[in-house]
Amino acid sequence: MDARDADAQDMNPHDNEPSRLAALLRYEILDTPDEHDFDDFTQLAAYICETPIALISLVDDRRQWFKSRVGLDVSETPREIAFCAHTIQGDGIFEVDDARQDARFADNPLVTAGPAIRFYAGAPLTSPDGHNLGTLCVIDRVPRTLRPEQREALSRLARQVIRLFEERLLTKRFAEQAALQHAILDSATSAVLVTQTDGTVARLNPAAERLLGYPAETLRGRPFTTLFAAADLQRRAGALTRESQRPIAADFSALTAPLARNGSDVREWQLRHRDGHLVPVLLTLSPILDGEQRLRGYLAIAYDLTLQAQLQLRLQQIAAQVPGMLFQFHWRKGTAGAFPYASEGIEQIFGLRPEQIADDLRPIFAVVHPDDRQRVLATIREAAGSVTPWHFEHRVLHPTRGQRWIEARATPLPQSDGSVLWHGLVTDITERKAQQAELDKQQEMNRRLLEALSEGVIACDAQGNLTLFNDLARQWHGRDAAPVPPEQWASVYRLYQPDEQTPLAPDQVPLFRALHGERVRNMELAVLADSTPRHVLVSADPLFAPDGSQIGAVAVLHDITERKRIERMRREFVATVSHELRTPVTSIAGSLGLISSGVMGEIPAHLQELLDIAYQNSQRLSELVNDLLDMDKLNAGQMRFEFRVQALQPLLEQALRSNAGYAQRYKVSYRLSNPADALVRVDALRLQQVLSNLLSNAAKYSPPGQEVELSSVRSDETVRVSVRDRGPGVAEAFRDRIFQKFAQADSSDSRQRGGTGLGLAISKELVERMGGRIGFDSTPGQGACFWFELPLADRVKEIT
Amino acid sequence: MKPLERILHVEDVPSIQVVTRIALERIGGFQVLSCASGEDALARGPAFAPDLILLDVMLPDMDGPETMHRLRELPALAAVPVVFLTGNIDDQRLATLLNLGACDVLSKPFDPLQLSERLRTIWTRVHE
Numbered sequence: 044m045d046a047r048d049a050d051a052q053d054m055n056p057h058d059n060e061p062s063r064l065a066a067l068l069r070y071e072i073l074d075t076p077d078e079h080d081f082d083d084f085t086q087l088a089a090y091i092c093e094t095p096i097a098l099i100s101l102v103d104d105r106r107q108w109f110k111s112r113v114g115l116d117v118s119e120t121p122r123e124i125a126f127c128a129h130t131i132q133g134d135g136i137f138e139v140d141d142a143r144q145d146a147r148f149a150d151n152p153l154v155t156a157g158p159a160i161r162f163y164a165g166a167p168l169t170s171p172d173g174h175n176l177g178t179l180c181v182i183d184r185v186p187r188t189l190r191p192e193q194r195e196a197l198s199r200l201a202r203q204v205i206r207l208f209e210e211r212l213l214t215k216r217f218a219e220q221a222a223l224q225h226a227i228l229d230s231a232t233s234a235v236l237v238t239q240t241d242g243t244v245a246r247l248n249p250a251a252e253r254l255l256g257y258p259a260e261t262l263r264g265r266p267f268t269t270l271f272a273a274a275d276l277q278r279r280a281g282a283l284t285r286e287s288q289r290p291i292a293a294d295f296s297a298l299t300a301p302l303a304r305n306g307s308d309v310r311e312w313q314l315r316h317r318d319g320h321l322v323p324v325l326l327t328l329s330p331i332l333d334g335e336q337r338l339r340g341y342l343a344i345a346y347d348l349t350l351q352a353q354l355q356l357r358l359q360q361i362a363a364q365v366p367g368m369l370f371q372f373h374w375r376k377g378t379a380g381a382f383p384y385a386s387e388g389i390e391q392i393f394g395l396r397p398e399q400i401a402d403d404l405r406p407i408f409a410v411v412h413p414d415d416r417q418r419v420l421a422t423i424r425e426a427a428g429s430v431t432p433w434h435f436e437h438r439v440l441h442p443t444r445g446q447r448w449i450e451a452r453a454t455p456l457p458q459s460d461g462s463v464l465w466h467g468l469v470t471d472i473t474e475r476k477a478q479q480a481e482l483d484k485q486q487e488m489n490r491r492l493l494e495a496l497s498e499g500v501i502a503c504d505a506q507g508n509l510t511l512f513n514d515l516a517r518q519w520h521g522r523d524a525a526p527v528p529p530e531q532w533a534s535v536y537r538l539y540q541p542d543e544q545t546p547l548a549p550d551q552v553p554l555f556r557a558l559h560g561e562r563v564r565n566m567e568l569a570v571l572a573d574s575t576p577r578h579v580l581v582s583a584d585p586l587f588a589p590d591g592s593q594i595g596a597v598a599v600l601h602d603i604t605e606r607k608r609i610e611r612m613r614r615e616f617v618a619t620v621s622h623e624l625r626t627p628v629t630s631i632a633g634s635l636g637l638i639s640s641g642v643m644g645e646i647p648a649h650l651q652e653l654l655d656i657a658y659q660n661s662q663r664l665s666e667l668v669n670d671l672l673d674m675d676k677l678n679a680g681q682m683r684f685e686f687r688v689q690a691l692q693p694l695l696e697q698a699l700r701s702n703a704g705y706a707q708r709y710k711v712s713y714r715l716s717n718p719a720d721a722l723v724r725v726d727a728l729r730l731q732q733v734l735s736n737l738l739s740n741a742a743k744y745s746p747p748g749q750e751v752e753l754s755s756v757r758s759d760e761t762v763r764v765s766v767r768d769r770g771p772g773v774a775e776a777f778r779d780r781i782f783q784k785f786a787q788a789d790s791s792d793s794r795q796r797g798g799t800g801l802g803l804a805i806s807k808e809l810v811e812r813m814g815g816r817i818g819f820d821s822t823p824g825q826g827a828c829f830w831f832e833l834p835l836a837d838r839v840k841e842i843t
Numbered sequence: 844m845k846p847l848e849r850i851l852h853v854e855d856v857p858s859i860q861v862v863t864r865i866a867l868e869r870i871g872g873f874q875v876l877s878c879a880s881g882e883d884a885l886a887r888g889p890a891f892a893p894d895l896i897l898l899d900v901m902l903p904d905m906d907g908p909e910t911m912h913r914l915r916e917l918p919a920l921a922a923v924p925v926v927f928l929t930g931n932i933d934d935q936r937l938a939t940l941l942n943l944g945a946c947d948v949l950s951k952p953f954d955p956l957q958l959s960e961r962l963r964t965i966w967t968r969v970h971e
Contacts, residue, residue, distance in 0.1 A: 625930055629952035630858035636956050637862065642869040665952055683935055 059174070063131075064104055066174040070208050071215065073101060073108055080211075081111035084179060084204050089113045091196045092164065092189060094181040099168070099204055100127045101177035115158060115182075124151050126182075130165035131175035136194055138164040141186035162187045164194070166201035171209065179204050234324070234345040237331070238267045240338050242295030254324070254347055256317030267343065268295050270314045272321070299341065302330055314345060323348035362386030367470035368393070372453065374427050375462040379404045392449055392469050394442040412438035412446065427463055430455045436472065448476040499579065499600035502586070503529070505593050507558055516600060519579070521572035529555050539569040543576045557583035557596035567603070578604045614675060621671040628668055632661035670801040673732075674784065677808045684726040684812060688836045691721045691762060695753055698734035705739045710747035711768075713738065719755040721762040724836040729809045736802040737766040737829050744770035744827070757835070761815070765830040773821040782807045782817065806831075847966040849874045851893035853884045853910060854928070855902050862955055863897075871959025881910030889919040895966060896920070900929035900940070908943050915944070924969050926962065928953070 067073070081099050089097035096114035100107045107125040109118050122128050126148070130137040142148035142160050153160050165180030179201040181189075189197070228235050234251035238244055244262050252259055255270060268276065273293070280293035283300050291300050301308040307329040313321040324345040331340045362369045368388035374380040381404065385397040399406045411419055415437035426433035434452040441447050453467025493500050499516035501524070503509045509524035509532075517523050520536045527535045530549045538547040549555060553563040563583040570577045583598035635658040637643055639651070646654060676682040699713045706713050723730075734753075741751040749769040756763050773781060784804045803817075810817045810831045821827040850873045854860040860877050867873045876891040878884040881902055888896075896914065900907035907927055914920045927940050930951035940948050947965045949958075 622930075625952060626856050626859060630856075630862050632952065633859070633862035633866065633955040636954065637865055637869065640870075640956050643865070669952075 060104075063174040063176070066170050066172060067101060067103060067176045070170075070176070070212050072110060072208065072211070073103060075110070077111065078211075080207055081204070082113070084200050084207070085111040085113045088179055088181050088197060088200050091200075092181040092193045094162070094183045096158065096182035098127075098180050098182070099177065100125070100165070100180060101168075102127055102131055107177065110177075117157075120153065124153055126153070126160070126163045127165050127178040127180060130178040130180065131167050133167065133175075134169075136164055136166045136189075136197060137178075138189060138194075140188050144186070158182065159184050161185050164189050164197065166197045168201055168205050168208070170205060176205075176208075234347070236262075236267065236343040236345070238295075238341045238343065240340055242267045242298075242341070245340060251345065254316075254322060254345060255314060261317075266295065267341075268298070271298075272313060272315060275313060298328055299330075302328065306330075311348065312345075323352045358384075359387065362388065365468065367391075367468055370453075370465075370467055370469065372465040372467065373462060374423075374465065375460075382407075388469075391444075392441075392447070392471060393439060394444070410439050410441065412440055414438070426453075426455065427465075430457055430463060433465070433467070436476075447471055448473045497602075499602070500597065501554055501600070502595055502597040503554060503558060504595040505558075510595065511597075515602075519570050519573065519577050519600065519602070529558060537571040539571055539576075541567045541569055541578060543569045543571065553581040553583035554596055554598040557585050557598060560585050560593065563598075576604070577602060578607045614678060617671055618675040621668045621675070624664075624668050625672075628661060628664050632658065632665050635661050667801075670805060673805050674801055674808075677805065677812075682812075684729060686724050686726055686813075688722055688724045689727065691723050691755060691764070691833075692718045694723075694725075694727060694730055695734070695755065695764070698731055698738060699753065701731065702735055702738040702742070705742040706751070709742040709745065711742050711745045712750050713742075714750050714752050716752055716754045717756070719757040719762055721755065721757050722836045723762065723813075723833045725813050725833065729813065733806045733809050733831065734764075734766075736806045737831075740802065740829070741766050741768035741770070741827075744768055746770065761832040761834055763830050763832045765828050767826060767828040769826045772823040772825055772827050773819060774823060778821075781819070844967070844970045845894070847873065847894050847963055849876075849891065849893045849895075850962070851876050851878065851884060851888050851891055851896045851923075853878045853881065853896070853902065853907075854899045855879050856899075863958070866955035866958050867897075867962075870956060871962065873959065881905030881907075881913065884910060885913055885917070888914060889917050892919060893923055895962065896923050896925045897962070898925055898927055898945075900927050908940065911943065911945065924966075926965055 085097040085099055089095065094114075096112075098112045098115060099110040101110060102122060102125065104122070106119045106122050107127045109115070112118070126137070126139065129147075139145050139148060140162060142151065142154040142163065148154050148160075148163075151160075160182050162183035162185065163180060165178035167175040168177045168179060169175050179197060181197065228246075228248035231248055231250055234254040235248045236244055236251050237246040244265055244267050247255075247257075247259050247262055251257075255262070276293040276297045280291045280297040283291040283297060287300065291297055298308070307327055309325065309327045312324055312326045314324050314326075316322050325348055327344040327346070329342045329344075330338055331342050333339050363386070365386065365388065368391070369384070369386040370382055370389075371384035372380055373383050381402050382397070382400040385400060387397070389395050389397055389400070393407055393410050395406050395410070408416060408419075419435060419437050422435050423433060432452065432454050434450075436448060436450045439447050439449050448471070449469055450472045451467060451469040453465040456464045456466065458464055493511075493513040496513065496515070499519050500511065500513045501509065501516045502511040507529040509527060512520065512524045522536070525535070529552075532538070532552050532555060533547040533549050538552060539545060540547060547568055553566050553568075556563050561583075562585070563581065565580045565582055567578060567580055570579060579600040580603050581598055581600050583596060585593050586595045586597055588594045635654060639646065639654045639658045673682070695715055695718060699715060702713065738751065738753065745751055745768045751769075752765075752767045754765050754767070756765070782803050784801055807817045810833070813833060815831050815833040817829070817831040819827055819829045850867055850871075852860070852863060852867070852875055854863060854877065857879070860879065864875045864877045867875045876887060876893065878887060882905065884896075884898075896911075898907045898911060902910060905913070907929070911925050911927075914923070914925075924946045925944065927945050927948045928951055929936070929940075929948060937948050946969050949961065953961075
């Protein structure tokens with residue numbers, strides 16, 4: 044038909060062609076096997092239109108393919124010669140009454156040969172989106188024309204074919220969806236159950252079968268609630284009833300009631316396994332709604348919590364071993380916070396159950412000691428604000444155990460939602476607190492003890508940090524323990540030698556020496572921190588831990604300032620008295636000497652004896668005075684020595700000569716034996732003084748007629764000079780103090796033996812000033828041997 | 844060598860002065876002029892014309908060294924040897940006194956019986 048043909052030409056097939064082809068492909072029907080549903084339509088079309096041939100022809104880019112055909116053997120023909128290619132260009136039926144008479148088809152091979160078409164009528168198969176996918180057409184080998192009702196029927200049939208296409212596509216899509224759902228459900232690890240709206244189980248996946256022990260067919264059709272413990276449903280229904288203020292039954296509605304508000308409900312439940320045991324699950328229940336939002340059933344997804352329950356149990360078991368309470372505290376800005384987890388230890392610490400504080404902090408704060416509450420809150424806020432670890436000690440009023448001290452510490456873990464999750468531990472430290480209190484008490488006691496001492500006490504740790512100055516030490520040093528390095532102790536605390544002039548070297552400080560492991564005993568030093576110098580005797584010891592490692596050092600200072608002052612006064616007194624005595628004593632002794640010598644005239648015999656006694660005692664008095672003055676000079680460091688290197692032997696010989704008078708008086712003899720050839724560096728006068736002292740002592744203590752032996756022996760470095768007597772020896776009790784001032788074996792001694800009791804003390808002092816040392820060997824009853832050793836000066840002489 | 848005969852003795856303590864004088868007179872056989880102070884010695888010394896001056900170091904007002912210095916300024920006494928007597932002797936002091944021109948220093952207390960002999964020894968040494 045010309046008009047329709049022109050219409051077809053107007054349409055722009057090229058613009059539509061790609062989307063038409065896409066629409067065709069979407070139905071996924073090309074090259075599919077025959078289907079009876081379609082054959083019904085071709086049969087009907089052939090019957091109604093009274094033609095031998097009817098086709099459902101689909102036109103793709105290069106051919107027309109027949110989904111169904113009646114009266115034709117070929118399944119497709121090229122598009123160029125296809126009558127249908129013309130049909131799909133228009134909206135309505137395309138009809139060719141006699142192809143031989145039609146210029147467009149007269150030499151078409153389908154007309155000239157093959158099926159030898161003379162008549163063609165095709166109704167386009169138009170998809171809902173307006174694309175002509177192909178045709179429903181009828182063909183005859185003779186010319187003819189359709190009646191109007193035949194034409195109308197063909198159009199209607201074409202629409203039904205398209206509807207069938209749509210249906211076929213939907214069915215296919217549905218089957219795919221169903222297969223996908225099956226695949227998802229079957230492979231899901233979570234148990235999935237689908238119920239009807241009334242709660243009857245409709246479907247369950249293999250995971251649900253495994254989880255609950257029921258084959259799908261056994262459970263299908265049974266109420267979902269059979270999987271629940273009645274008591275659990277009862278409790279849940281009760282809670283929902285209280286919440287919603289309307290009665291909720293303890294059946295399926297106890298599960299579905301929250302859905303109206305929340306859309307879905309997630310909750311932990313215990314489901315009953317077919318064999319009876321309970322399976323902990325996290326159950327998500329959601330309504331299944333269709334396109335019109337009608338409720339079609341419910342979807343239940345059960346996540347197996349058995350492993351979590353086991354982990355929970357393990358955590359509980361571990362937590363039970365922890366002395367105290369483990370907790371997890373969840374804090375969100377603007378909320379009080381809650382404890383998602385608290386171990387059983389909470390009973391011991393707070394007298395509470397974990398459930399009591401799962402959503403509520405108040406039970407805990409109720410047992411915190413009222414005096415501590417504010418500070419506990421403040422420190423939590425502070426730690427939460429700064430996300431720093433929290434540590435606090437406070438008191439708790441435990442309902443049965445009374446007041447306890449607890450220590451809490453927790454570490455924050457910021458969450459992505461801005462809240463902070465704390466993990467922590469609370470321990471009961473009541474015992475430790477008590478011990479600490481006891482320790483504090485002892486320390487306080489020690490402190491008071493230190494302050495009560497009349498000694499100064501200073502201590503330092505192993506690193507040399509000064510750790511302790513008691514009151515007196517502070518007072519004496521004019522300052523407290525300060526961070527002063529050991530090398531600066533002497534200068535900072537103004538420590539001097541006893542002369543108050545020479546600063547103490549850093550390594551001379553007693554505490555310094557003790558810090559280096561040395562024990563220091565009664566070292567005298569002067570502290571000049573005060574306006575008046577303070578003299579102290581210091582003993583210092585290293586301090587050791589039980590394992591033997593050094594943990595520091597301690598020095599004890601004994602104030603001898605006053606003692607020194609008294610000593611000095613005494614010395615000054617003795618010196619003054621000695622000075623004052625000397626003149627009168629000299630006069631008396633001189634006068635008596637002159638008289639008893641007879642230069643003043645003949646002495647009557649009866650006076651001579653008394654005069655001798657007076658003269659001898661005045662001489663003794665004179666010696667005493669001289670000794671005292673010598674001692675004073677030695678003490679004051681005022682005695683000067685004129686050292687000269689000289690031979691020892693002449694000095695010994697001279698000493699014997701000078702003391703011959705003594706030997707005579709005590710009726711003993713002196714003998715010089717084995718004199719060593721030695722050079723010494725001495726002050727000759729002072730050495731004579733020493734020798735006189737030893738020789739006169741030996742004479743005094745020897746029995747009459749005995750011999751006193753003076754000898755000298757060289758060794759590598761020294762020469763030893765010995766004075767041996769045959770007297771009673773040195774009494775045991777006297778040995779320790781024989782070289783001390785005013786020492787004589789007993790108080791009667793000085794009267795019997797004469798002497799001042801200063802001789803040995805002076806001798807010791809003199810020998811030591813000359814670089815030597817003095818000593819004695821004695822066995823009581825077998826005499827005594829006093830000796831001194833002097834350094835040999837041979838080498839010195841060689842050098843000089 | 845002229846023998847030692849005349850001794851000027853300066854000592855402020857009367858008892859020591861007497862004992863010393865008696866010892867020197869009786870044992871040494873010397874002629875002795877005892878003076879109680881430096882002033883006294885300066886006043887009476889030249890007329891006495893001593894062979895030797897025995898001078899105590901510790902004297903009131905004018906001490907021994909000062910007295911020696913003043914005596915030396917008198918022509919009659921300028922060349923007379925001086926021997927000090929002192930109770931407070933140490934090496935440094937001894938050296939100081941010898942440096943001042945004393946020919947010897949004797950320590951107090953001395954043995955009066957030996958004093959004359961020691962002075963004669965010094966006298967001899969000075970004249971050798």
